[in-house]
Amino acid sequence: MSSTKLRVRNHKQRTDRCISQAYARLHEDAHAMKAFGALLACVRVRAPRLLDARIDGGPHPGVETLVHLARFARVYVRPLTTWPGCDASWRGIAAALAQHLLATHAVPRFLAAAWYATDALGERKRHWYVAHGGGARFRSLRLPLVMTSRMEHFFLSSPDHFEIERAMRRAELLALGAHDDMVRAILATRLGTDLSHAGFWRTVWRFLIQHAGTVGLAQVAPIIDFIQFVRHERVGVETANGAVMRDAPEPSFSMKGRTVDSLLRLMHQWHRGLRLGQGGWSWSPSTFRPMVVEEEARNALDRPTRWRFLELTSSGELRAEGATLHHCVASYAHKCWRGDSRIWSLRVEREGVVRSVLTIEIDVRTRSVIQVRGRANRYPTGTPLRLLHQWAARERLPVRT
Secondary structure: OOHHHHHHHHHHHHHHHHHHHHHHHOOOOHHHHHHHHHHHHHHHHHOHHHHHOOOOOOOOHHHHHHHHHHHOHHHOOOOHHHOOOOOOOHHHHHHHHHHHHHOOOOOOHHHHHHHHOOOOOHHHHHHHHHHHHOOOOHHHOOOOOOOOHHHHHHHHOOOOOOOHHHHHHHHHHHHHOOOHHHHHHHHOOHHHOOOOOHHHHHHHHHHHHHOOOOOOHHHHHHHHHHHHHHHOOOEEEEEOOEEEEEOOOOOOOOOOOOOHHHHHHHHHHHHHHHHHOOOOOEOOOOOOOOEEEEEOOOOOOOOOEEEEEEEEOEHHHHHHHHHHHOOOHHHHHHHHHHOOEEEEEEEEEEOOEEEEEEEEEEEOOOOEEEEEEOHHHOOOOHHHHHHHHHHHHHOOOOEOO
């Protein structure tokens, strides 16, 4: 049997398993279970590509869409029987089906991600969709950040492929006056999708926008890492009784009265402390696979160039990586130890000399690449970027940065 046929058969088996699990999850809600069966029968005939959605090691996005739509069956505004079907991609089908069943007003396509969301905000996103589809102003809903009418305008104009949280952050930054380069720099950090402590972070955005002519784009991510660590991150420490978590070092940290020079000075002091810090944190490797790519040498007498993806599994390795590339990856040790993140390094070997080129953060929950940093926090280009996408595609990791 060909590899393509094997892949198709494997996907069908996994899809059938997800459907069986969906029925089991809905068994206590007879109305939702009946609606799920009707939805499933409908899409198999009118929009079968919904079930072709790729399963990246987690739930089946197409099946999740049907499960959550079934749970809202009591508030359908149109009957399923009048839906004409859709031959778009699975995301387009999810958007078209949700629009038909639950919205009397046009809803931006990117908001349909609510129906296959499995994160902590997933249920709230689905209620946002229904309320907005019923005519409510999006900014009037119970959101994780305060949204002005200008922010709402940018938000509802977000690209179709954007995650809902990323669209909110982008809209906030644009409405505050951030230029496109700064927006991209902030969206490439953890704060691109983490909307917690929104009131405080808005003071940071105003500071960065006000001093955009002084703060270099390469400094944006390190500043965010520093502030996040000292104000919000619980810190892992080794004690006589083992590893324990402590509260953030400066939970009352404020932007009031800060200057660019004073902020950068504090950030550099913290960064030096990370490189010099001690500690024996370690964690088990993930299930993602290393990769080695060899390039032939131009001269027959030279050695070939080898590019290698390898995982970092200790705080010591993170400190060494951060010291080599002059960034703050050492502060991610506690996230790796908790199992929230995985850090990988792309290294190149030329003429027997090995050096780090890129540091890659994988979000374990979403199974996606959420940050990529080169030397001094630069974004990759050329061969490193091409190899990153090659490795990520092999491991089925969407690159969301």
